[in-house]
Amino acid sequence: MQSYIKNPMGIEVKSFEIIGEEMGPHSFDERELSIIKRTIHTTADFEYKDIVYIREGAIDAALNILKKGTKIYTDTNMALSGINKRALKILGCDVVCYVAREDVAKIAKERGITRSMAAVEIAVEEGVEFFVFGNAPTALFKLKELMLEGKANPGFVVGAPIGFVGAAESKEEIEKMDLPMITVRGRKGGSSVAAAIVNALMYMLVERS
Amino acid sequence: MQSYIKNPMGIEVKSFEIIGEEMGPHSFDERELSIIKRTIHTTADFEYKDIVYIREGAIDAALNILKKGTKIYTDTNMALSGINKRALKILGCDVVCYVAREDVAKIAKERGITRSMAAVEIAVEEGVEFFVFGNAPTALFKLKELMLEGKANPGFVVGAPIGFVGAAESKEEIEKMDLPMITVRGRKGGSSVAAAIVNALMYMLVERS
Numbered sequence: 001m002q003s004y005i006k007n008p009m010g011i012e013v014k015s016f017e018i019i020g021e022e023m024g025p026h027s028f029d030e031r032e033l034s035i036i037k038r039t040i041h042t043t044a045d046f047e048y049k050d051i052v053y054i055r056e057g058a059i060d061a062a063l064n065i066l067k068k069g070t071k072i073y074t075d076t077n078m079a080l081s082g083i084n085k086r087a088l089k090i091l092g093c094d095v096v097c098y099v100a101r102e103d104v105a106k107i108a109k110e111r112g113i114t115r116s117m118a119a120v121e122i123a124v125e126e127g128v129e130f131f132v133f134g135n136a137p138t139a140l141f142k143l144k145e146l147m148l149e150g151k152a153n154p155g156f157v158v159g160a161p162i163g164f165v166g167a168a169e170s171k172e173e174i175e176k177m178d179l180p181m182i183t184v185r186g187r188k189g190g191s192s193v194a195a196a197i198v199n200a201l202m203y204m205l206v207e208r209s
Numbered sequence: 210m211q212s213y214i215k216n217p218m219g220i221e222v223k224s225f226e227i228i229g230e231e232m233g234p235h236s237f238d239e240r241e242l243s244i245i246k247r248t249i250h251t252t253a254d255f256e257y258k259d260i261v262y263i264r265e266g267a268i269d270a271a272l273n274i275l276k277k278g279t280k281i282y283t284d285t286n287m288a289l290s291g292i293n294k295r296a297l298k299i300l301g302c303d304v305v306c307y308v309a310r311e312d313v314a315k316i317a318k319e320r321g322i323t324r325s326m327a328a329v330e331i332a333v334e335e336g337v338e339f340f341v342f343g344n345a346p347t348a349l350f351k352l353k354e355l356m357l358e359g360k361a362n363p364g365f366v367v368g369a370p371i372g373f374v375g376a377a378e379s380k381e382e383i384e385k386m387d388l389p390m391i392t393v394r395g396r397k398g399g400s401s402v403a404a405a406i407v408n409a410l411m412y413m414l415v416e417r418s
Contacts, residue, residue, distance in 0.1 A: 008323055011346075015373040044371050044396035045254060077290040078401060114217055137220075162253050164224040187253035192287060192401050 009209065015041055023049050031059050035182065035200040042196040043188075051185045052197075053175070061180035062156045062201045065130050066091050072130045072198065073123040074191075075099065075116050075161075079134040082195025086209070087202040098122055099136075117142040129155035134194030137161045137170035144173050157181040158197050160189030218418065224250055232258050240268050244391065244409040251291075251405040252397075260394045261406075262384070270389030271365045271410045274339050275300050281339045281407065282332040283400075284308065284325050284370075288343040291404025295418070296411040307331055326351040338364035343403030346375035353382050366390040367406050369398030 019037050023046060028036055032054050039048040069092030074080045080097040088095060098104050098119035107118040116136035123131070124146050131154050133140045140159055146152035159174045159181055161167040171183045182197055228246050232255055237245055241263050248257040278301030283289045289306040297304060307313050307328035316327040325345035332340070333355050340363050342349045349368055355361035368383045368390055370376040380392045391406055 011372070011374045018373040041372070042399065043252070043254075044373065044376075044398070045252075078287050078404075081286040081290040082400075163220070163250070164227040164253065165220045167253075189253070190251065190401055191291075192399055195287075 134191035137166035
């Protein structure tokens with residue numbers, strides 16, 4: 001068995017070099033590129049180069065919210081787990097996921113909605129500004145509904161639900177809104193991709209280590 | 210905005226139907242197919258049809274360990290988060306991830322190894338039989354080293370480290386061992402894929418709900 005790199009940061013730096021070499025020509029600026037590369041890094045799938053949509057002004061909007069210390073909503077505990085806790089702490093940010101809460105399960109059952117939908121309602125009531133969706137199309141549809149009803153006014157959204165039923169449509173729908181966002185178009189995305197996008201944003205403010 | 214399916218199990222059933230229709234001809238048996246479909250479900254990436262390797266006898270070996278109630282080692286908190294807690298509970302199983310433990314960080318720093326390598330050493334000392342790798346090639350290399358030294362004798366391994374540096378090689382190396390395993394060949398894999406494989410195995414024993 002050959003020797004292997006045992007330094008995690010060394011592995012990450014080398015990985016990003018390989019991604020840069022293999023991804024070919026592009027027109028991303030430096031900050032956009034750091035987001036794209038991190039989604040490829042977390043999936044080993046170069047298709048992310050073509051399906052990540054970064055709305056103009058979205059990065060600045062996200063960073064401004066992160067800088068002041070914010071509560072980040074996530075729709076899954078996997079996304080929550082994947083978000084770098086050290087960077088969160090330095091920024092004075094917090095990350096929450098309500099889907100496993102007993103009151104959320106109760107509300108969902110009583111009203112015949114998903115737990116993710118109930119969770120997004122609670123986050124909106126709490127005034128959360130920074131939303132991260134890696135799994136639940138229903139939650140992203142619900143956020144749009146709450147916006148159309150004038151009840152929600154998010155400052156930034158990562159829209160990356162994954163899957164074969166509703167995921168692509170949920171992202172098409174949220175893109176119709178005038179709102180700073182980063183989405184993953186089509187079926188792909190997921191909790192690890194959503195977390196990677198948040199981490200890429202935080203690493204623009206906090207040195208990676 | 211069109212109406213949308215709000216029943217999570219309905220979404221999953223429909224998703225699996227779509228995956229079955231689109232994945233085309235194959236020679237998987239029913240149990241293998243359930244694993245393959247779940248990896249595609251969690252990535253929206255049909256390449257998993259071609260890169261998931263299920264060793265003969267591996268499914269039975271995994272189920273026999275799960276049935277008796279076991280401690281499952283995972284290399285990331287994301288994989289841990291993605292493993293279905295209800296199914297674990299019914300099976301009397303538990304899932305652990307040691308990478309964030311303070312003693313693990315201390316050992317890693319003192320010895321110049323990764324936290325994942327230190328974590329796998331602890332799991333081996335504890336007699337863990339069921340290993341799940343979704344991220345760390347170094348941990349999978351370390352498990353092979355411990356096997357070659359006669360210190361580790363795992364009963365089943367999910368080998369799905371993802372990435373550009375060492376991931377593919379780590380899986381090639383573990384495949385050389387005579388050991389029940391499911392791996393994801395090449396660069397792809399990841400915590401969500403590793404968790405999906407474990408869930409697919411548990412759902413062979415515990416009804417999905």
